[in-house]
Amino acid sequence: NAGVTQTPKFRILKIGQSMTLQCTQDMNHNYMYWYRQDPGMGLKLIYYSVGAGITDKGEVPNGYNVSRSTTEDFPLRLELAAPSQTSVYFCASSPGTGGGQPQHFGDGTRLSIL
Amino acid sequence: ILNVEQSPQSLHVQEGDSTNFTCSFPSSNFYALHWYRWETAKSPEALFVMTLNGDEKKKGRISATLNTKEGYSYLYIKGSQPEDSATYLCAFMAFNKFYFGSGTKLNVKP
Numbered sequence: 001n002a003g004v005t006q007t008p009k010f011r012i013l014k015i016g017q018s019m020t021l022q023c024t025q026d027m028n029h030n031y032m033y034w035y036r037q038d039p040g041m042g043l044k045l046i047y048y049s050v051g052a053g054i055t056d057k058g059e060v061p062n063g064y065n066v067s068r069s070t071t072e073d074f075p076l077r078l079e080l081a082a083p084s085q086t087s088v089y090f091c092a093s094s095p096g097t098g099g100g101q102p103q104h105f106g107d108g109t110r111l112s113i114l
Numbered sequence: 115i116l117n118v119e120q121s122p123q124s125l126h127v128q129e130g131d132s133t134n135f136t137c138s139f140p141s142s143n144f145y146a147l148h149w150y151r152w153e154t155a156k157s158p159e160a161l162f163v164m165t166l167n168g169d170e171k172k173k174g175r176i177s178a179t180l181n182t183k184e185g186y187s188y189l190y191i192k193g194s195q196p197e198d199s200a201t202y203l204c205a206f207m208a209f210n211k212f213y214f215g216s217g218t219k220l221n222v223k224p
Contacts, residue, residue: 042203042216103160
């Protein structure tokens with residue numbers, strides 16, 4: 001009963017390094033989302049996908065890239081890590097038409113850029 | 115960027131008290147309003163999905179109402195219990211994107 005799985009759970013990066021945050025879901029959901037959560041703030045949408053091969057920008061896409069080659073996987077790429085990208089990142093998925101269905105969240109990835 | 119406001123930011127109540135929170139959102143381009151419960155060290159879990167003006171949803175002691183014309187939703191907890199302690203998030207959906215409020219942090223004292 002895995003649901004949405006995110007890896008890694010924690011990571012420390014140096015400024016300028018790159019990395020990929022992995023997200024996979026086993027519920028055959030069409031919609032997938034990446035959010036970041038900064039202290040005292042709500043979740044901000046980075047990118048989303050409505051199906052394999054289709055992605056679009058959210059509220060805060062700068063400094064990130066995504067791809068969706070399969071229904072199950074939706075990796076988030078940081079190309080040149082900056083201190084402002086220190087945050088907790090959540091991946092989520094939902095079935096069908098998106099808005100009318102609840103999102104299922106992963107456990108999050110805590111990322112520190114030093 | 116659309117603004118979603120939640121109030122209050124935090125709330126401290128005694129066990130047995132009833133309480134309510136507010137989520138305010140733009141009244142135009144509405145598609146859906148979600149409520150999530152977020153416990154410390156866990157991930158958000160869906161409480162309600164509301165799509166129609168006048169919607170009322172209930173799950174046990176928790177209920178929610180929706181007014182899309184004036185742009186607000188209320189979440190009510192009847193007879194709060196310590197296990198209700200969590201942050202309650204609302205999310206407004208428009209144009210395929212979700213906009214979350216900052217949440218209301220509820221602490222229920224035994």
